[in-house]
Amino acid sequence: MPSSKQTICSLVLIFLSSAGSTQKDYCAKSEGQCCRTFATEEFNQTSRSIFMIRPQGRLGNHITAFAHLYQLREELGVDVYMERETKDLMGSVFSDATLQVMPVYEEEFCNFDAIPLTEIDLNIPLLLQEKTYRQGQTLSLRNKPNQGTKIYEDYVARLTASMKSVLHFRTEILEKVWSKMEKIAIKFWTKHPRIKPETPITWIGIHNRRTDLNNYAWKKHGLVPLEEEYFVEAMDYYRERFGEAVIFLYVSDDMKWGRQNLMNPKRDLFFVGNGKTEDMDEIAFDMTILAQCNHSITTRGTFGIWTAILAGGLVHHEVSVCVCEQDYCVKSERQCCRTFVVEEFNQASRSIVVIEPYGRLGNHLTAFAHLYQLREELGVDVYIVNQTRKLMSQVFSETTLQTLPVLEEEFCNIDDIPFRDFDLDIRYILTDESYRKGHILLLLDERVRHLKLNQRTKEYREFIQKFTNSMRSVLQFRPEILEAVDTKMTKIATKFRQKHPTIDQAALITWIGIHNRRTDFNNFAWQKHGLTPFEEEYFVEAMDYYRERFGEAVIFLYVSDDMKWGRLNLMNPKRDLFFVGKGKTEDEDEIAFDMTLLAQCNHSIYTRGTFGIWTAAMAGGLIHHERGVSENVVDI
Numbered sequence: 001m002p003s004s005k006q007t008i009c010s011l012v013l014i015f016l017s018s019a020g021s022t023q024k025d026y027c028a029k030s031e032g033q034c035c036r037t038f039a040t041e042e043f044n045q046t047s048r049s050i051f052m053i054r055p056q057g058r059l060g061n062h063i064t065a066f067a068h069l070y071q072l073r074e075e076l077g078v079d080v081y082m083e084r085e086t087k088d089l090m091g092s093v094f095s096d097a098t099l100q101v102m103p104v105y106e107e108e109f110c111n112f113d114a115i116p117l118t119e120i121d122l123n124i125p126l127l128l129q130e131k132t133y134r135q136g137q138t139l140s141l142r143n144k145p146n147q148g149t150k151i152y153e154d155y156v157a158r159l160t161a162s163m164k165s166v167l168h169f170r171t172e173i174l175e176k177v178w179s180k181m182e183k184i185a186i187k188f189w190t191k192h193p194r195i196k197p198e199t200p201i202t203w204i205g206i207h208n209r210r211t212d213l214n215n216y217a218w219k220k221h222g223l224v225p226l227e228e229e230y231f232v233e234a235m236d237y238y239r240e241r242f243g244e245a246v247i248f249l250y251v252s253d254d255m256k257w258g259r260q261n262l263m264n265p266k267r268d269l270f271f272v273g274n275g276k277t278e279d280m281d282e283i284a285f286d287m288t289i290l291a292q293c294n295h296s297i298t299t300r301g302t303f304g305i306w307t308a309i310l311a312g313g314l315v316h317h318e319v320s321v322c323v324c325e326q327d328y329c330v331k332s333e334r335q336c337c338r339t340f341v342v343e344e345f346n347q348a349s350r351s352i353v354v355i356e357p358y359g360r361l362g363n364h365l366t367a368f369a370h371l372y373q374l375r376e377e378l379g380v381d382v383y384i385v386n387q388t389r390k391l392m393s394q395v396f397s398e399t400t401l402q403t404l405p406v407l408e409e410e411f412c413n414i415d416d417i418p419f420r421d422f423d424l425d426i427r428y429i430l431t432d433e434s435y436r437k438g439h440i441l442l443l444l445d446e447r448v449r450h451l452k453l454n455q456r457t458k459e460y461r462e463f464i465q466k467f468t469n470s471m472r473s474v475l476q477f478r479p480e481i482l483e484a485v486d487t488k489m490t491k492i493a494t495k496f497r498q499k500h501p502t503i504d505q506a507a508l509i510t511w512i513g514i515h516n517r518r519t520d521f522n523n524f525a526w527q528k529h530g531l532t533p534f535e536e537e538y539f540v541e542a543m544d545y546y547r548e549r550f551g552e553a554v555i556f557l558y559v560s561d562d563m564k565w566g567r568l569n570l571m572n573p574k575r576d577l578f579f580v581g582k583g584k585t586e587d588e589d590e591i592a593f594d595m596t597l598l599a600q601c602n603h604s605i606y607t608r609g610t611f612g613i614w615t616a617a618m619a620g621g622l623i624h625h626e627r628g629v630s631e632n633v634v635d636i
């Protein structure tokens with residue numbers, strides 16, 4: 001007895017036949033009800049394989065299944081089908097066009113129950129490499145952890161990229177989300193009248209997966225639920241990184257927990273989630289709003305992984321902070337880093353070079369510059385350590401920081417990486433080509449602590465010259481510090497002109513940055529090199545040099561880690577010397593200000609240490625140093 005379904009189907013079939021398309025017994029899929037019969041006898045060893053997945057659990061897992069099927073079809077040329085539940089769940093979030101990229105198993109085959117499916121593990125490396133899976137098989141793929149292989153990680157990167165272009169949200173939900181965000185933004189500005197209204201808002205989506213997954217995570221992995229500290233720390237991370245105009249949108253399957261446990265002292269946290277895990281419309285809203293954010297804070301579960309991927313930007317995760325662009329998100333539910341596989345590293349692999357500097361910002365900058373240039377010139381893989389990123393983030397823009405990856409963020413298992421301490425002069429790496437492949441080198445800071453220690457060879461001098469030039473374009477200061485510096489310089493210029501009414505008020509001012517490195521470095525220089533501290537004569541002579549060279553409209557900006565010494569010892573008869581440094585070597589904001597200010601000057605007076613080398617290098621112009629005046633840091 002024909003059901004109504006079959007009736008519609010045959011009607012359409014007739015229409016299709018008359019249109020001359022009798023190749024296949026597809027009906028108009030748009031009817032949503034037509035199916036074809038899978039004929040076992042026609043399916044043979046040369047037929048394209050059929051893959052399908054029946055995911056367990058909620059929306060996040062269904063999207064993961066969809067993504068795997070999509071990507072496997074792309075790469076293996078097999079036929080893939082999503083389960084009807086996948087379509088139903090995804091249909092409340094994603095557009096019809098998105099769903100149409102993949103047929104539904106139960107809709108495609110009238111006799112889907114009769115298809116002899118073989119259940120096998122979703123073993124990605126095996127499926128990608130073993131050609132026998134591509135033809136003649138009807139497979140139901142069972143979830144399996146695949147982490148830890150390069151082949152899987154590369155595959156996930158491709159899958160992530162595919163999904164970013166395939167998955168489109170439903171327009172009506174997007175509209176609701178935008179209107180919600182607009183309202184929140186208005187509220188935020190009312191609460192923060194002091195933040196400049198034209199500042200672009202950085203949106204951070206927080207997904208806190210709790211309820212049933214807490215039990216699962218505990219039983220399966222011994223994980224305890226994340227406490228409020230995790231969120232406080234994650235939010236502070238983003239506030240520090242992106243400044244004041246940051247809004248956090250909180251979504252959870254247990255909204256009550258967040259409202260009860262998360263304080264909101266900065267009034268930048270908004271509880272937007274509906275938390276009703278049974279209502280697909282609300283889940284759709286929650287997923288869409290998180291995906292509209294610029295960066296993410298995730299906890300556990302695939303829902304948060306997908307919202308983070310679709311949001312793009314950074315992902316603050318239990319173990320570190322990662323960038324979804326670089327596919328560190330889906331690598332595993334718990335880790336956004338990749339695993340270093342010793343067996344896969346061989347003589348043909350690009351060498352890995354890491355520098356772990358001692359000391360303060362200046363040394364870290366030196367390490368950064370060396371690594372940058374080593375990568376440019378030798379094509380090796382380089383990583384900065386997280387301390388370098390941390391110190392540099394106080395001074396330099398986000399874009400600058402993204403130029404080099406961080407060792408601890410990139411690899412989950414840094415302890416397994418067989419680093420070899422490299423305690424030879426860096427020139428060996430520069431000149432000996434055998435270092436470019438198959439080496440994993442940890443450069444000891446000793447080699448780069450003082451540029452001048454290494455200046456013996458022609459190659460190394462050239463190398464310094466090159467990285468100094470590179471750094472002038474790579475290193476960009478944080479805009480808010482630049483602004484503060486600009487304001488300060490304008491004020492000083494006004495003061496200077498008031499004190500010197502005889503100088504042509506329109507004369508272009510020449511700014512000279514003085515960096516006087518003292519405190520601990522004086523001991524170091526004395527013990528290690530028998531150098532005595534600089535006396536006031538050095539500065540008097542250097543300032544006279546610049547006054548003579550550039551005329552009256554010269555302003556000196558003095559920065560030191562011991563500001564008191566300068567104020568006590570340096571006379572200021574010409575009233576052109578300004579003590580602008582904060583001298584608080586522990587306060588990173590003040591160090592950032594000092595560095596940015598000196599780098600804005602036209603010329604420099606240098607004493608010792610890498611901080612002054614870098615401010616002089618970034619300022620460009622002339623450098624007055626112990627042994628004369630030079631144009632390049634390499635000659636200091």
Ligand SMILES: *[C@@H]1O[C@H](CO)[C@@H](O)[C@H](O)[C@H]1NC(C)=O
Pocket residue numbers: 042043044045046047
């Ligand atoms: C396999 O089936 C296809 C049609 O599905 C047919 O064209 C082909 O000849 C068959 N091959 C073998 C070896 O039976």
Ligand SMILES: *[C@@H]1O[C@H](CO)[C@@H](O)[C@H](O)[C@H]1NC(C)=O
Pocket residue numbers: 200201202203292293294
């Ligand atoms: C944040 O993302 C929105 C799109 O959702 C974009 O328009 C905006 O420019 C981004 N803001 C920042 C600060 O990156």
Ligand SMILES: *[C@@H]1O[C@H](CO)[C@@H](O)[C@H](O)[C@H]1NC(C)=O
Pocket residue numbers: 386387390408
């Ligand atoms: C750097 O990473 C190490 C190891 O993962 C960690 O113990 C340390 O706290 C991190 N330091 C910073 C400044 O993030």
Ligand SMILES: *[C@@H]1O[C@H](CO)[C@@H](O)[C@H](O)[C@H]1NC(C)=O
Pocket residue numbers: 508509510511600601602
């Ligand atoms: C000094 O540097 C500033 C940029 O910081 C520049 O605008 C100005 O023209 C320079 N002055 C001279 C005299 O070179």
